[in-house]
Amino acid sequence: MASDCSALPTVVCRQTLQEVMQRMAARGLESVNVIDEHGRTVGRCTWRMMLRAAADGLDRSMPIGEVLMAFSDKWETKQEGVCAAMPMSESDSKATNELERLRRELEETHRLAETMKTVLDAAYEGVVVVDEGGVVREINRAYCQFLGIRREEAIGKHVTEVIENTRLHICVQSGIPERGYIQKIYGQPMVVHRIPIWRDGKVIGAIGMLIFQGVSEVYEIFRRLQELSREASRKEKKEAKPQETAASAPKGIERIIGRHPSIAAVKQMIRRAARVPSTVLITGESGTGKEVVARAIHEAGPHADGPFVSVNCAAIPESLLEAELFGYEDGAFTGAKKGGKPGKFQLAHGGTLFLDEIGDMPLAMQAKILRVLEEKKVEKVGGLYETKVDVRIIAATNKPLEEMVRNGTFREDLFYRLNIIRIHLPPLRERKTDIPALLAYHMDRMCRQFGVALKSFTKEAMEVLVHYSWPGNVRELVNVVEWLISMVEGEKVEREHLPSYLSTVQPAASSLPNGGVKMADRWKEMVYQSERERIAAALVAAGGNKAEAARRLGIHRSTLYEKLKKYGL
Template sequence: MTNLLAEVILLNPFPYYLDAVLAAEDDAITIINQDMEVIYWNEAAVKTYNIQQPDILNKPITDFFDNDNLMVLKVLHTMEPVNNAYHRPRRDKHVVVNAVPIMDNDNQLIGALSVERDITQIVKLNDNLETTSAELNELRQKVYTNHEESPFSKLKGNSLPLQQTIHIARKAAKTDATTLILGESGTGKEICARAIHEASNRNNGPFIPVNCGAIPSALFESELFGYEGGSFTGAEKKGKAGKIEMADGGTLFLDEVGELPLEMQVKLLRVLQENTLYRIGDSQGRQVDVRFIAATNQNLEQLMEEKRFRSDLFYRLNVIQLTMPPLRYRVDDIPELADMFLRHFSSHYQVPVPVIEKDAFQLLLQYNWPGNIRELRNLMERIVILTEKSKITKQDLINYLPNTSPIRTQTIIDANNSLPQEKEIIEKQLIEKILNQTNGNKSETAKRLGISRVTLYNKMKKYGIDH
């Protein structure tokens, strides 16, 4: 060290103390003179850059670093200090740097000093965190897309009967096959039809629902098939497209198709067979591309026997048939559905979510639900609106249910009520045997029997089994 800066350092009255302080510093300290030669390089700098002191001292710092990418040189040239600046002196290093010019007593520049804190590991960890977060968000998005945003996710519940129906509906959605949805009122037939449409390659086309039970007989033809201008008194001059034509390129949903008048059944059959639509007053016809989904809560086979529904139309509609199970066959889904409806209506009416006590919930599981999911939804809304308590008791629930509440006191599935006496005796003995083998473990017993816990409890109650 022959220059002035070196002499200043060497002539310091406390050189050993200064060296000890600088050596103990965790940050890399670099001092260069006005000729850009390194005159100080502490141990932290050695560890940070893996350059030994004998190799770098008294040599131009530009021999080791890019001249355009070194903060201490920038300070030397500009004579402007730098505070807490992020810097990347090498490709493999990230630092936070403080750098200042060094002036002598005559205010002449004699060098520059930089103190660099190595944050390479922090940057790498942050990069890894960002990458992991991005992957996690992508995975969440996939899960969200595959489940929450699936059209069939609107059919809430995990019960076997519902999942079997959804399985068939998913297959139906991959085709243009005419589909017939059977099920009691309030089971969600239209929701299923919409899900099939939205999961199909027609999802960009219209979904047109038609309630065949709500259209007056005199208006059926004009509503479904439309009419040409001036074809009858009161007709619009330009004519009007019917529901079938409006569904061109998409899906027409015929709800309560059993209510369709016989004369309309013939004309609908022609559209299904020929894909040709004839408006009232039109003899030419026009081609339509419509996927038909029909639904009914009636027994179409019985209607056919009574000559109220055409068999040829039935077989044309019944390419794919699926049945929406009634709620009494989906008892395992009641907790999820009830909670969903309670939260929805509590949010809608801006009130706290009430809690249904255990004995009251048992009543929900035993109720026969003639109105199915629609009835459960209405009940939950009634509870949210009328209750003034945070907890709903069994008596509260009885008050909210209709006076003629059909409660199942024996078993969930009505078909079991017709079993021969001998079979009931065998079933009782089998339940008692498995309960004994599992030491009264209801979950394990239900699992071995292949039934739900709710079904097991109902059968135990039916047979008077106290275990």
């Protein structure tokens, strides 16, 4: 049966055997039409003919027109169906081998492509690949997270539709690499490299790399230098200040102590998250540092000069939550304050709103939060109009939100809206190597704050503290340090000074097969007991003034209220 040759894909007779084979293999073509410069059909090439040519050892740089000529004594290539009728010869086995080799080559190519994708996704820097037309062909996870988009949304689009101020498409045309260029994305100056990809003397695409730490790192070094020179001049003037000053107090990411790889990865995520306005979801057990991370993102981002407003969704009764978050108008309800009250969203305008314990937010309120996230407008309780708000949302929880979505206690749409950038904080027992640095940091910080001589830990005391499982995580560690400052007279914290529950040798809570939960509960109980006593003592010292007691304890007022409720104080 004769087929319609004009419907076949075409190749030009000056294209090489290699090019035609690659094209046919890549697209799985059985045959192609060969045309001359004037568009006239000069013959038809079949895949089988290609294999025969390869098996016969024809030069792969030979133009396909000449290949056709070379075979014309064997086959009449202009006739339809001739190839199918081609008699089998001894070189057929060679052709079969060649086919097998090509199949293996293709498999290997697929495998390499998979490996390449994994490598790209594991890279800390943003990587994007465009083809000769400037169309995005590959983009890694880091870049997607930075841009706040999904990979599928970016692939296939022209790069100018995906990345602001890009020149990758120009790099493809010029073939000139551009290294260390500054490109503004979301108003942030970023360091980028643009590297053309060459093949067979032609630019077939370009790779773009986004160096996350570039500019900020330079600023950071500059800031530290400034700080060092300020410190030097302070020393010269012999201005001894026992209290921590605002200038020397660590800020943002510097407050996050730890060099464990999991914490290094968290810091990297913070830097990325700071540069985009996307919502962030921070997960981790209680006391792992979720609020510290949220503040670090705020302070490293463009809204750093704006307010950071923290709301503990679990601490506010359901009936008051709406008024607390959105505010209320004068006379909105019985007991409403005269003149009304702005909500947390309004208070956070131009800054960040940290929604702590988001997993405890009632479903009805979740729907309202979702609306604000989508429309960026809030309406006060009893209000008649909506107000625009520019607020960056960071949410945190120690609840398993995915599971809550599955059992219907957390809205799926809100979960996906919040989960754009996800940062998980591992429990302290999984990053024990950070314990000495955390102890030293908080000891130093609090000794300065209280104006007392610095205390250090003996090796034996440190060993106990490192082996302890810290069910209350870093918060518990901070509490222990504070307790030690008030209890230990001298400048050395010895093993004997430690509360007995710390020095009892215990296996890590997580490694206990059966009694683990029970034992962890018992330790928690002991920690709670000591916390309860500290709060009660702070309240007495502050003469019953809760704001003052919270200040003395170094915790937020809402946290104190929550704890007073928890301990029945």
